[in-house]
Every structure is written in C-alpha cells, then in structure tokens.
Amino acid sequence: MKAAAFPRLLPRSLLGQMLLAVALALLVAQGISAALQFRAAEQRREMIAANQLAFQLVADPRFDFRPIGSRMGDDRRKWRRLRVERTPHNPLMPGEQRDARREELLRAILVEQGIEPAELVVTKRRAADDPYVMGRSATGQWREVPQWVEGDLLLAALRREGGTQFTVARVPLSTREPRQLGELIAQTALLYIILVGGLAVLLQRITRPLAALTKRVETFAETRAVDGQLDPSGPEDMRRLIVAHNAMEGRIAALLDEKDVMLGAIGHDLKTPLAALRVRIESVEDPAEREKMARTIEDITRSLDDILTLARVGRPSDPRERTDLGALLASVVEEYEDMGEPVTLEDGPRVAAPLRATWLRRALRNLIENALRYGEQARVSLERDGAEAVIRIEDNGPGIPPEEIGAMLEPFARGESSRNRVTGGAGLGLTLARAIAEQHGGRLVLANRTDADGRIAGLVAELRLPLA
Amino acid sequence: MSDSGPVRLLLVDDEASLREPLADYLARQGFVVRQAEDAAKARAALAEEAPDLVLLDIMMPGEDGLSLCRHLAEARDLPVIMLTARGEPTDRIVGLEIGADDYVVKPFEPRELVARIRSVLRRAAKAAPSASEEDAQYEFEGWQLDPLKRRLVDPEGTVVPISSAEYRLLMAFLTHPRQVLDRDRLLDMVQGREAHLFDRAVDNQVSRLRRKIEVDSRDPRLIQTVWGGGYRLAADVRRIAPGK
Numbered sequence: 122m123k124a125a126a127f128p129r130l131l132p133r134s135l136l137g138q139m140l141l142a143v144a145l146a147l148l149v150a151q152g153i154s155a156a157l158q159f160r161a162a163e164q165r166r167e168m169i170a171a172n173q174l175a176f177q178l179v180a181d182p183r184f185d186f187r188p189i190g191s192r193m194g195d196d197r198r199k200w201r202r203l204r205v206e207r208t209p210h211n212p213l214m215p216g217e218q219r220d221a222r223r224e225e226l227l228r229a230i231l232v233e234q235g236i237e238p239a240e241l242v243v244t245k246r247r248a249a250d251d252p253y254v255m256g257r258s259a260t261g262q263w264r265e266v267p268q269w270v271e272g273d274l275l276l277a278a279l280r281r282e283g284g285t286q287f288t289v290a291r292v293p294l295s296t297r298e299p300r301q302l303g304e305l306i307a308q309t310a311l312l313y314i315i316l317v318g319g320l321a322v323l324l325q326r327i328t329r330p331l332a333a334l335t336k337r338v339e340t341f342a343e344t345r346a347v348d349g350q351l352d353p354s355g356p357e358d359m360r361r362l363i364v365a366h367n368a369m370e371g372r373i374a375a376l377l378d379e380k381d382v383m384l385g386a387i388g389h390d391l392k393t394p395l396a397a398l399r400v401r402i403e404s405v406e407d408p409a410e411r412e413k414m415a416r417t418i419e420d421i422t423r424s425l426d427d428i429l430t431l432a433r434v435g436r437p438s439d440p441r442e443r444t445d446l447g448a449l450l451a452s453v454v455e456e457y458e459d460m461g462e463p464v465t466l467e468d469g470p471r472v473a474a475p476l477r478a479t480w481l482r483r484a485l486r487n488l489i490e491n492a493l494r495y496g497e498q499a500r501v502s503l504e505r506d507g508a509e510a511v512i513r514i515e516d517n518g519p520g521i522p523p524e525e526i527g528a529m530l531e532p533f534a535r536g537e538s539s540r541n542r543v544t545g546g547a548g549l550g551l552t553l554a555r556a557i558a559e560q561h562g563g564r565l566v567l568a569n570r571t572d573a574d575g576r577i578a579g580l581v582a583e584l585r586l587p588l589a
Numbered sequence: 590m591s592d593s594g595p596v597r598l599l600l601v602d603d604e605a606s607l608r609e610p611l612a613d614y615l616a617r618q619g620f621v622v623r624q625a626e627d628a629a630k631a632r633a634a635l636a637e638e639a640p641d642l643v644l645l646d647i648m649m650p651g652e653d654g655l656s657l658c659r660h661l662a663e664a665r666d667l668p669v670i671m672l673t674a675r676g677e678p679t680d681r682i683v684g685l686e687i688g689a690d691d692y693v694v695k696p697f698e699p700r701e702l703v704a705r706i707r708s709v710l711r712r713a714a715k716a717a718p719s720a721s722e723e724d725a726q727y728e729f730e731g732w733q734l735d736p737l738k739r740r741l742v743d744p745e746g747t748v749v750p751i752s753s754a755e756y757r758l759l760m761a762f763l764t765h766p767r768q769v770l771d772r773d774r775l776l777d778m779v780q781g782r783e784a785h786l787f788d789r790a791v792d793n794q795v796s797r798l799r800r801k802i803e804v805d806s807r808d809p810r811l812i813q814t815v816w817g818g819g820y821r822l823a824a825d826v827r828r829i830a831p832g833k
Contacts (some may be wrong), residue, residue: 389648396696397607400614403699415698422696444748448801451631452752454798473747481748 135331136324140317147316153310158305170292172225173242174277174389175230177205206253206289212278217244220275227277240280248274248293269293290477300535330355336362345436347374377436384432391425427549430483434556441475441561443455446510446586447503449478453485463498472503472510474588476561481586484557484565485512487550488582492516495577506586508565514583520569520577529567530555554584562587596710597621601654602646602672607695614699620706628652635665642706642713645712647673647684655687668713670705672697683712683739727763729824730811732802734759741760741777743802754779754799758791762822770818795820 124413132138206212213219223243232237248270250253258270273294278287312552319491330351337351340549350367353360399418405411450466455465496516521529555565563586572578591597600802602608605626612622623640625631634640654671661667671689682714684692690709693702727734731744739756741749749761761770761778770778770811772791779794799806813823 180829389674392695393604393607395603396674397610398673399696400607400610403614418696442748443742443746445801451797451800451809452750452755455752461785473745478748484679 134328136321136328139320139324143320146314147309147313151305151312154440155305160327166294167223169488170275170294171226171230172291173292174227174275175234177292178231178277178279178288181288191489195300201561202221206291207280207286208289211240212253212287212289212400213242213244214250217246220244223277225273226457227262230547231580236279237282238279238384239282239284240278242276242278242287244276245294247271248272251276251291254291266570271586284373285344303529304533317520327359330359330363333348334359334366338366341370341373345374345377346357347371380432383438384429388425388429392422395422396466423548427553431549431553431556434480434553434560437480439477439479441477443473444476444478446472446476446505446512448475450485450501450503450512453482453489456486457489457493460494464493465500469503470505472505472588474586477587480557482562484554484584485514487554488514488584491550492518492580492582494568495519505587508588509585510588512583513585514582515570516578517571520580521567523569526567530565550580554582558584558586595619595621596642597640598642598644598706599621599623599631599634600644601638601649601657602644602648602688604646611699615703618703620775624650626705628654628657630659632660634764635661635667639665639667641668642668642710644672644702644706646666647671658684658689659687666781670702670708670709682797688701725828725830727760728827729763729766729822733829734763741802745756751798751800751801754794755801758794758798759802762820764823766824766826769818769821776821781813783804 134140182291220243223245224241227243228238228241229239251274254270256275274290275294276289277291278289280287312423330353331398333351337349340349341347347370350370351363353363355363395418399415402411402414402418405414447469454464454466480549489499489501492514493516496518498517500513500514500515551565551567558565566583566585568578568581568583570579570581596619598615598693600608600612600615600622601624602611603626609626612624623634625634628651628679631645635643639688645654645658645661646699646724650764654673658669658671661669669689671684672693672695674695675685676712690713691705693705727736733742735742739751739753741751741756741759743749757779758775761775775791779791795812796806799809799812803809803811811822811824813821815821
C-alpha cells in the first residue's frame, strides 16, 4: 500500500529523478561533512576551554571580567577572563559529578607545564548556581553582567603538591554558535544550485532530443510516414539512438511500402481475371446458373476487398475531415432502404467528428450487414456521450455467447452456429469494423441485448468515436 | 454519337483475358468496338478514326492510362471511362480530375458498364461545359459543393456526406436556382444509372436532402415546396473557381 502511494510523490521524468537523486546524495554528503565539522569544532572548543583553565591555574591572573573594548562591536559583551579564586575547600558541591574526561585533558596540559596536581577536580555547572560568580556579580564591580551568566561554566580546582589551598578557575562554556548550522545550510544550498544548474543544463541536452524522439515515435506510430525525421542532436549516445531510430523508421516504411505495392499487385492480378470471368458468365444461357456465378464472383470480390482493406487500414492515405456523422449514417442507411432492407435510423442529435468517411462507411456497412445476416433487421442510432460519438447498431438475432464476444473480433471468426457457406464472407467484417474504429482513435464494443425476462434479444454493436 | 449510327468504342486494356470477352460482350450489346493493348496502339487507333468513347485501363505497362486519359481529355475532348482494379477514393478523384468522365472498378457488372457508357454519352451529347467550368464550386447560403469530389461542406466547414442521388438532386437545384422544378423535370435531371425513381421517390429524395441541409427539415428554408408545382431552391448560387 505504501509502495503504491509513495511513487506518486516521486518525479516521473528523467530530469526530475536525476535532480532528486543528486539532491539526496548531496544532502547525505553535506550531513556527513556537517557531522565531522561539528565534531572538530567540539574538540576545538574543549581544547580551548582546557587551555584557558590551565592558563588561569598556572598564571593565576589578577584581573577580572571586563569588556574587550575593541572595535569588534558585537564582542563587547564577551567575557574575557575571570579572576581565580582561592579556597581551602574542595569547590565540588554536593550532588555534582566530576568530569573525568575533562580532568584527564587538563591534567595532561598541566603535566606538560611541569605541574603535578595533588588533586584536580573539573566539573560543569550552571553559572547561576556558582556562589563565586554570583558573589562577584553582586558586588557590582562588573559594569555589566556578562551574557554567559545565563549559561554553563566549567570549573577546575587544583591543589598543588604540598599546598592546602585549592586554586579555582572558571571558564564559561560558550553556547554553540547557531551560525554554524546556518552556514552549513547556506553552503549546501549554494552547492546544490551550482550542481543542479549544471546538471539541468547537461540533462536538457539529453532530455530535449529524447522528448523530440518520443514525439517522433508517436507521430510515426500514427502516420507511418518517414517525412519529418529528426536530425541527430544531443550527446553522442543520443545521436546514435536517433540515427538508429531513423534507420528503423526507414526500414518499417519501406516494408509498408512493399506491402502496399504487393497488395496493389494482388488486387490487380486477382481483380482483372475476376472481371474477365464476370464478363464471360454473361454468355451463360441459364439465368439461374448465371446468377449463382455472379453471386460467387461478388463473394470473392468482397472477401478480397475486405482483406485488402484490412491490410491498408493502419495506413490510410486520406486525411480526416470534420464530417456530419448523422448525414453519413443517413446516407449509409438510405442505401439499404433503397434496396428494401429492414434498416432504420433513429432521430438523433447533430454530431460532427473528424472522420475518414469512406472508411467509416465501410465499417457501418459491415456492422449493418452483420446485423441483417444474423439478426434480421438493423436499428441504427447516434448519440453523444461526453467526448465520444456513439453509433449503435442493434439487431434481433441470437446474440453472441458472452465467452465468444472477444473472439468474434478476431480475423476469420464467425459465430459457430452460422458457420456455413450460405452467409458468405470471409469473417472479416467485425475485425475490419474494429480496425476502422481504432484507426479513428475509437473502439468497437459488442454486447448482447437482453429483454425484460433477461433473455438475449439481440446484439448491440457500439462504435465509439472521439469527437475531437 | 457523331451520326445516328452505332456507338463506336475504343477499349484499351493490356489484359487480353478481359479485353477480348468484354469486346465481344459490348459488341453483342450493339456497340462497335475496337481494341488496343497499350497506350501506343491506342494513339494509333485514335489517329485512324476517332471513337465516340474510350474505355481505358489505368494500370498498363508503358505509358499508363492516366497519362493517356489526360491527353484524350485535353487534346481530343473525347469522353473517357476509366477501368481500374483499385477502388480507393483517391484513385477515383485523380481519374476524374484529369478529365475522365466516369470510373468503373473491376470486377464490374457488364450491364452496369453499359449503363454508364450510355449515361456518359448522354451527358456528352448535351452542351459539354469546358473542364474548368465543370470544376468550379457551387456556393449557396454559406454551403459549398465541389462537383468533382461530390463533396458538400456546410457553413461551419463540416463535410456533410450525401448519396449520389442526393448529389444529382442538389445539382439540379443549384443549376436552376430560384426556379420551380416540377417532379417530372427533377426526375429527368436526377435519373442516374441506378435510379429508376417513381414520382414519390423524388419527394423521398428531397426530404432526405432536406434532413441534411436544412436547419429544421420540417420548416425548410432552402428547398421550398411549391404547391401543385414542385420544388424550388430559395437561395442564390455562386460559382467559384477551384482552389480559391
């Protein structure tokens, strides 16, 4: 479930995914770098604090906190140094923990300076809890109360070998500078902009030709014509892809051309002898026999036409034109009316759609003839359903068993019950109607029509065509 | 039909298997038929004696039928019926554009071919309009009819498909705008090869045409019924040269 929801948030394009990946990688790298920097700064801070404590313990300065008074405006309120306290007692207050790690650090520094501490105590406490600091503060000797009084301080007490008194030094712990984090963010952002900008330029060099190629493939899939091929552009890999694609297009178009030539030749080579035969049977004396022969030739011609049309359906030579669908339906239905066939057209709305009228006529004739052949009569209607025009052809026949509906649209399929030569036809009618619907960006839907008792009352063929 | 003698045909087709039986059949129908197996022989036959009509196969080795057809239409002004094995509508338009008078797809019914030959000759016998005039489009009330492609376009630019009977009926009205045409006259003008129309059939065709071109076919504005008379196109018609 999570997997289904998550990818929706991810960018889908190559550019977006690359940029996201770079952003994530950059974030991780910057995070590691920030952690390292933070640790280094922490260590430096500890070292400075320890050194300051050591200096005070060793040098024992007599001056107190004062403003630095330099030109650095912001640093005016900074603490500089705190007078060292001498006390006979261990300054560790009850409940306070000794800081073993810092003691270790300080001891090492002191030993380096030649001082061997008899006793060394380091602890951290709030400056406000420190009696000495509060005492100094209360005397009013400080012109202003330093900021660090709000925070923590480090306290180190040293008793030297042979001495009885503790020398106590205090260093406030500087609060972490928020500047560090801000700097890090700014740095990351800057890096990101530079990298992403560069990457975007680079990626565009790849994705622009890629997008053009995608569009080209779509166009070619529809028109199957080689004009308007892309010039190779972008990085070498892209160029090679485009060149290879153009070569493939050329090959496909050549194959299709060959097919058209072949179909033209088949059409010519079969239709001419059929025409000769058709002329010759006129000399047959028996009119009934002549009629049968003529019918057979018609059947062969129709099958041949269906096959040739099906082979050409994916590559129509005529453009689509905005056509009045109602008038088109009427002109097809009228042909059947004139022949006395039971085909009716119901009144419908005026619907116009971009069509290839000759192709659509063929699909309609196939569907109407199918209805007449299996369902005695055909009722044709037209309506608008959203962005589609729906042409419905209903009959009163036995319908199609639901499990066979899909198979009926396959070439050379005919209802099992009617598999005999009387009805004629190669069984391409529905296949062709579907192919023509698809040529127009639409579809053919077959469904059984049921009466009030739920019995199959006929077949409904729906031709759904997009209006734009 | 120069004299009132038999109609003389020139049949040009490279396929002897079709050409010979077809020539026999046409001869039995009372035509005088000469044969030619390619464009060169056809030109020779034409030079010898001009026929009344040429039946011409499109696909032939050597000079093809289209090229010969162009020559016949331009130089000789002879009626031509093209025979072709291909039935694509673009082929038909190309054939008609270069001057063929009609177009028959193989295999055809021989009787239909005869009917077309007679129909073309009948049309040719009437004052033949020049080719450019024939190509000119008709325009009425924003509608356009291209006679060559038989293409009717409504004022919004949508193609409105019409049957050939409707086309002929509309042409009858367009060539006689604002005139009352009675049923007999219309029947005479509309009668095509497949139409054996009765009196009522004219009314039927008119109502079909009205459904396609009238805004409200129950209240027709363009094709008006004239009581006791017939019908009348209540619009002005303009001719526009093709390509404009």
